[in-house]
Amino acid sequence: MLRLATLTAVIGLSIGGAAQAATISISCGAVGAELEYCQSGAQAWAQQTGNEVQIVSTPNSATERLALYQQLLAAGSGDVDVFQIDVVWPGLLGSHFIDLSGDFSADEVSAHFPAIVENNTVDGKLVAMPWFTDAGLLYYRKDLLEKHGFQPPQTWAELSTIAQKIQDEERAAGNDKMWGYVYQAKAYEGLTCNALEWVDSFGGGQIVDDEGKITIANEKAAEALTFAASTVGTISPEGVLNYQEEEARGVWQAGNAVFMRNWPYAWSLGQAPDSPIKDKIGVAALPKGGEDGKSTGTLGGWQLAVSKYSDNPAEAIDLVRYLTSPTEQKRRAIGGAYNPTITALYQDTDVLEAAPFMGDLFDTFTNAVARPARVTGAKYNQVSAEFFNTSHQILSGQAKADEALGALADKLDRLSRGGRW
């Protein structure tokens, strides 16, 4: 903190106010290649404008990152000018950010997915610009499915059968570390995303509906989580109960899993020259709950917001403009498979060549299921924690799905004072 201040002061003195260069610090995620792309993008802006950037790397777990942000912002600290925030945070953190609607033209804003812009608008204020979007995807091993004569699964039941079969046969053939399916089931925000996908794909709703009614205690949701629990220890290693994104990708990219649920970023890393599974990866939408279920993915994605406490808001806004621009989003999509939030880029041939799934799965990205962050507002974090803890209990076999979900509904009811949030 002190060092940053001194650094800024020294730079300010040495330039002597002539060039008006500012040091903008931006917080970036560090999952996969995120940090690298954030760094190169921000550096490019710095060179163009003659300013300095400082990258602040943050914890991989979204839950912990939020906690860090909350502390920084609650203290009114100007140490970080630009925050990378999750799609579920605008409601929680919005009061600490500058309203960007005056600084970005209507055309600039409307080029992005309207749903995300709406998500980032809190009480009429645009608190963050969309940077990249995410939806849960199913990664599969093309080569293994072909070898054993399978098509990518349409339902979870199919996935389970295929995974079990290939796992058994590959193990018999000597690869005793082979697993069928890996995902994220540590008790953290990522499990909320995974569990919401199961529940929604079975038709079990979104935990809390748009009116604030608590809908989670239903048969479909119980069926979905009972299925999920059946994967633990059979087609999925028991360790998934402590996996985040990168742990799952570790198993997958080492070639030890047939299927993986993850965000789009895992694509370009799996396709890297040194990846053992390069050119063996297929990407599909996540399976349906059953014949009458639907294919779904949880809406994720990250936005850039400018702190109210920033000493150089004009430069910070300019950095956000640069990073969310079509040019930069295209660079990130091609090199790092970060899904653009600009609709037009999904027709860009260069983007589609580098990450074909972006075109194939366009519907998955535009129709992704949202976590109930808007309706639950400041209590979202508690709702999510109750939901991932309940899911974790069901997955680890400590509780039966229907009873646990009933108890969850009671807790949420108490938390919301009867659904009034």
Place this chain on the structure above:
Amino acid sequence: MSTASRLTRSRTRSAWAFLAPMLVVLALVAAWPLARTIWFSFTDANLSDMSAAQFVGLANFEYLLTDPDWWRSVWNTLFFTLVSVSLETALGLAIALALNMHMPGRGLLRTAVLIPWAIPTIVSAQMWAWMLNDVFGVINEMLILIGVIDQGIAWTANPDTAIWAVIMVDVWKTTPFMALLLLAGLQMLPSECYEAAKIDGIHPVEVFWKVTLPLLMPALLVAVIFRLLDALRIFDAIYVLTGNNQATMSMSIYARQQLVDFQDVGFGSAASTLLFLTIAVFTTVYLTLARIGDSGGDHP
């Protein structure tokens, strides 16, 4: 006025002058935050806007005492504390006795034993997290190699083994601390007793129970109280190994989650205050019992 009393007074004054910096620092870093936390526990303070806090009386405590998750974290903490401190005491004593013997390379061994204690907990817990990984962890690899298991165990993921994994990591880390304190105690013991026992031809096991242990008791009690206080506040090892998982959540982790993740400073402070009271009660009971044991015992 005599010179002696003036001297005493000036001595008292300078004593206070020397103590003052420490008292001020203590008040700033210990008393003030503690008082503030206790005050917050009676309010509905929220991290997003601390100035809007209102006095709510005992509401936070009422809610806390009816929250099953809180009681679960209390149980986890007590279980962890009792098991890990017992294991550390037993192992630490054994190691201290071994290190106290005259043998070649003793100095080197004493240094080596301290290594786990010297590594920061965050680092060692993360190291263990990798070693305990179900798919590529070295522990499972070794167990499979020697044929104890044929499939990796998810130590930190399975709710039945997770708490034991945490206990094991803590025992690994803090046994050296225990051993060192007890070794210091052992080296203070008078050698006459042992010479007398040797002349009388008493069996070493009996010497241990009748001579070593009673003489070592004061050092042992101090070591155990240090560990108890530390273990009741356990946070880092559990947080790194299993995060906010309820199966292993300790009281500190519960309080942190409320304070930081949920921004509920009032409620989180109530949890912290109860944790503080629990530790205070534990310490008082322990010290009282130790004193009774001390005065009623047959050793000097």
